[in-house]
Amino acid sequence: MSPxxxxxxLLDHLFRHQAGRMVAHFTRLLGPARMDLAxxxxxxAMLRALQTWPYTGVPENAPAWLFRxxxxxxxxxxxxxxxxxxxxxxxxxxxxxxxxxQEDPDLEEQLRDDELRMIVMCCHPEIPRDAAVALSLKTVGxxxxxEIARAFLADDAAIAQRLVRAKRQIRDRRLTLEMPRGAELExxxxxxxxxxxxxxxxxxxxxxxxxxxxxxxxxxxxxxxxLIAASSIAVPKVHALVALMAFHAARLRARTDESGxxxxxxxxxxxxxxxxxxxxxxxxxxxxxxxxxxxxxxAEAAIAATHARAPHPDATDWPMILEFYDHLLAMNPSGVxxxxxxxxxxxxxxxxxxxxxxxxxxxxPKLRDYYLLLAVRGxxxxxxxxxxxxANCFRxxxxxxxxxxxxxxxxxxxxxxxxxxx
Amino acid sequence: MALFMLLLHGDNSGFAxxxxxxxxxxxxxxxxxxxxxxxxxxxxxxxxxxxxxRMEAGKPSIKDGPYSETKEVLGGYYTxxxxxxxxxxxxxxxxxxxxxxxxxxxxxxxxx
Numbered sequence: 001m002s003p004x005x006x007x008x009x010l011l012d013h014l015f016r017h018q019a020g021r022m023v024a025h026f027t028r029l030l031g032p033a034r035m036d037l038a039x040x041x042x043x044x045a046m047l048r049a050l051q052t053w054p055y056t057g058v059p060e061n062a063p064a065w066l067f068r069x070x071x072x073x074x075x076x077x078x079x080x081x082x083x084x085x086x087x088x089x090x091x092x093x094x095x096x097x098x099x100x101x102q103e104d105p106d107l108e109e110q111l112r113d114d115e116l117r118m119i120v121m122c123c124h125p126e127i128p129r130d131a132a133v134a135l136s137l138k139t140v141g142x143x144x145x146x147e148i149a150r151a152f153l154a155d156d157a158a159i160a161q162r163l164v165r166a167k168r169q170i171r172d173r174r175l176t177l178e179m180p181r182g183a184e185l186e187x188x189x190x191x192x193x194x195x196x197x198x199x200x201x202x203x204x205x206x207x208x209x210x211x212x213x214x215x216x217x218x219x220x221x222x223x224x225x226x227l228i229a230a231s232s233i234a235v236p237k238v239h240a241l242v243a244l245m246a247f248h249a250a251r252l253r254a255r256t257d258e259s260g261x262x263x264x265x266x267x268x269x270x271x272x273x274x275x276x277x278x279x280x281x282x283x284x285x286x287x288x289x290x291x292x293x294x295x296x297x298x299a300e301a302a303i304a305a306t307h308a309r310a311p312h313p314d315a316t317d318w319p320m321i322l323e324f325y326d327h328l329l330a331m332n333p334s335g336v337x338x339x340x341x342x343x344x345x346x347x348x349x350x351x352x353x354x355x356x357x358x359x360x361x362x363x364x365p366k367l368r369d370y371y372l373l374l375a376v377r378g379x380x381x382x383x384x385x386x387x388x389x390x391a392n393c394f395r396x397x398x399x400x401x402x403x404x405x406x407x408x409x410x411x412x413x414x415x416x417x418x419x420x421x422x
Numbered sequence: 423m424a425l426f427m428l429l430l431h432g433d434n435s436g437f438a439x440x441x442x443x444x445x446x447x448x449x450x451x452x453x454x455x456x457x458x459x460x461x462x463x464x465x466x467x468x469x470x471x472x473x474x475x476r477m478e479a480g481k482p483s484i485k486d487g488p489y490s491e492t493k494e495v496l497g498g499y500y501t502x503x504x505x506x507x508x509x510x511x512x513x514x515x516x517x518x519x520x521x522x523x524x525x526x527x528x529x530x531x532x533x534x
Contacts, residue, residue, distance in 0.1 A: 010446055010453075019442035046445040047437055054452035055466040055498070144441020 010058060015046055018063050019142035021111045022070055024118035027139070029095055030074065032121065033171045035139065037077055045070035071095060115140050116231050117177040119224055122166070123192040124175055131166040132195045133202070134159055141220045151217050152202060179233070189233060193241050193297070196221050196228075200245050204252075218249050229284060240288035240297035246281035247304035250274040261412075262405045266313045278308050299328035318347035335367040339376055351383045371400035378413060382420065391417035425462065425531040426510040428500040428517065432524025433493040451518040455500065460513060466498040494525065501531065 019042050026038035045066045059065040074095055078088050122136045134152075137143040143151075149159040169175070180188050203217030225242040228234060254272040257263055285305050288298055302324045310316040325341035338361050346354025358377050362368050378393030394414045398407065440448065456464045474487035488495065500517075504510035507530065514526050 010450060013443065013446075015442035015446035015449075042442075043438075043445075046442055047434065050437065050445055050449045050452065051466055051469075051497070053449055054456050055464055058453075142442045144439075144444060146439075147441050147443065 010062070014062060015049075016142035018066050019046065020140045021115055022067060023139045023142070024114040025067075025111055026070060026074055027118060028114050028177050030078075030091065032175055032177060035167055035170065037074070039139075041070045041073040041077060042066075044073040112227065112231070114177075115227060116233070117179060119227070120179060120188055120192055120233075121170070121175055121177050123188065123195045124169075124173075125187070125191050126173055126175075127166050127169050129191075129195060129198060131162045131169075132191075133199050134162045135166040136195060136224070137199070137217075137220065138163055140224065143216075143220070147216075151214055185233060189228075189235070189238070192228065193225075193238065196224050197241060197245075197297075199224075200248070204248060215252055218245070218252060221245060222249055226280075229287075236288045236291040237293065237295045237297050239284040240295060240301045243281045243283075243285035243288055244297055244301040244304050246277045246284065247301070247308050250277035250281065250308065256405065260405055262409045265307065270310075270312060273308070281305065281308060294327070294331075296328055296332045299324050299331065303328070316347070318344055322348050335361060335364060335370070336372070339367070339370075339373055343376060346380060346383075351380050355380045355384065369400060371397045371402045371406070374400070375410060375413075378417075382413070382417060385420070387417040387420040391421070423503045423505060423534075424510075425533065426502050426504050426507075427527075427529045427531050428502060428510075428514050429496055429527040429529065430498045430500075430517075430519045430524060431494040431527065432497055432519060432522070433495070434497075435493075436521075436523030448518060448522060451521075455517060458502075458513075460503045461500055462503060463501040464498070467496060470495060497524070 022042045022045070023035070023038050026041060027035045030038055048069050049062075049066060053059075075092050078091050078095075081088065083091075119136055119140050122139060123132045127135065134148050137148050137151075138145070145156055145159050145163070148154075149156045152159065179185065200218050200221035203214045203219075203221065222242070222245045225238070225245055229238050229242045250273045251265075251268065253274065254268040254270070255263055263269075281301075282305065285301055288301060303321050306317050306321050306324070322341070322344040325337065325344050329337050329341055339358070342354050342357035342361065345357050355377070358373065358380060362373060362377070367373050374393045374397035378390040378397065381387075381390035381393060391414055394410050394417065398410050398414075402410070437445065437448065455461060470489060471486035472488065473484055475482050475484050477483070502510065502513060504513055507528065510528050510530075514528050517526055519526050
């Protein structure tokens with residue numbers, strides 16, 4: 001008889017999370033130029049788990065088991081490789097001196113450091129941002145090519161290409177896992193934050209695509225943000241970014257109803273907001289305030305915090321939010337920010353003013369055809385009891401590229417216009 | 423009830439492209455099979471090389487193997503209970519082996 005397979009179920013995302021830290025760990029030991037080998041031995045460890053755990057049960061310390069198998073696979077691979085004998089032996093010695101998690105309490109610390117160095121390297125300015133995001137997800141995040149492709153609505157081959165190019169950059173430019181210092185660190189940190197925020201927004205944006213994997217993207221961005229916030233390289237703006245992501249992530253499950261339809265902030269059931277994430281948000285928000293630099297992350301976090309503080313929509317401090325938007329717009333004069341500001345303006349000074357602001361924005365040819373601008377304009381016109389014109393806006397918005405839930409949302413609005421006109 | 427062996431053949435290539443998350447899903451599916459109510463027994467065979475013994479010129483010859491010509495090797499087996507072949511096959515159709523590119527040989531086992 002085979003031993004009774006352990007009743008223990010695998011922790012959610014155990015493989016993904018372990019894969020991320022293992023790849024970071026073995027890349028440090030083997031060197032960034034051998035990142036592919038690091039990924040291979042991690043894959044091999046997972047395969048071994050797949051082949052044995054169903055029959056032997058899940059080992060008591062599953063992460064340590066995976067580490068040990070990957071570790072042995074790395075040594076085997078090095079011995080089989082065509083590296084010079086000396087080089088092989090020095091790498092094997094290096095590997096052998098690294099302990100498995102169960103044997104060394106400091107290793108947890110070391111692993112966090114490995115992950116941190118890895119993400120900092122992946123976000124090197126020489127690597128294009130798209131590729132840096134894909135590489136970070138693949139290596140530190142433990143995502144597969146297909147999952148990254150699904151999250152970005154790209155095809156597998158395009159993502160695989162992006163990864164190959166990023167790894168080539170790492171080899172050709174001999175990038176290391178050494179932590180940059182001084183001004184270079186500051187610069188790099190900006191690029192790390194950009195990559196993380198980009199990752200988060202890709203997950204958050206209500207494009208089409210598989211919802212689950214996109215929420216995973218948000219949570220991974222949040223995890224990476226927290227990793228950096230907890231490290232020695234953290235500065236106040238990192239906390240602002242983490243706060244901002246935590247506040248938004250808290251609302252993820254309230255943003256859609258049972259049928260997957262979009263629910264706007266005002267109509268969300270606030271009891272479905274994730275209070276744990278909101279608490280994390282405030283924790284980091286408090287830490288973001290120290291220091292004297294104010295970044296756009298600060299302004300965005302402040303806006304999100306103001307929403308999070310309101311127990312119901314009517315309790316929202318819109319004048320405060322408008323003020324934050326003014327700051328944000330001064331730092332980041334983008335059309336999307338201006339559009340959001342127009343909404344806040346309407347809440348404070350009335351729909352007339354909001355309409356005037358949106359119409360000014362619509363003069364910008366880049367924004368004129370943006371479906372969100374059209375949708376916002378329709379919304380304001382409906383508020384001004386001009387359902388005919390509002391309907392025109394929603395119809396025009398429907399002609400633009402948007403996701404299925406957004407489309408259904410616009411169609412519901414159109415129906416509302418017709419009812420109001422009748 | 424009769425007993426049937428499900429012999430799992432495969433070459434692992436179906437797992438090569440899986441992400442860690444998908445590997446975990448696959449592990450969970452196989453784990454679930456060891457706990458099915460009709461599963462009597464389940465074993466995984468260690469990877470190659472095993473040993474193949476045959477008589478050559480009147481003497482046993484022991485070689486590493488089987489290194490099968492076809493890429494698929496026997497990787498494990500389940501013993502399940504089913505009324506007949508039809509039911510055994512029907513149950514086997516749900517086994518994850520098929521999803522990951524392997525094949526299943528269903529054979530009745532004599533005895534109870």
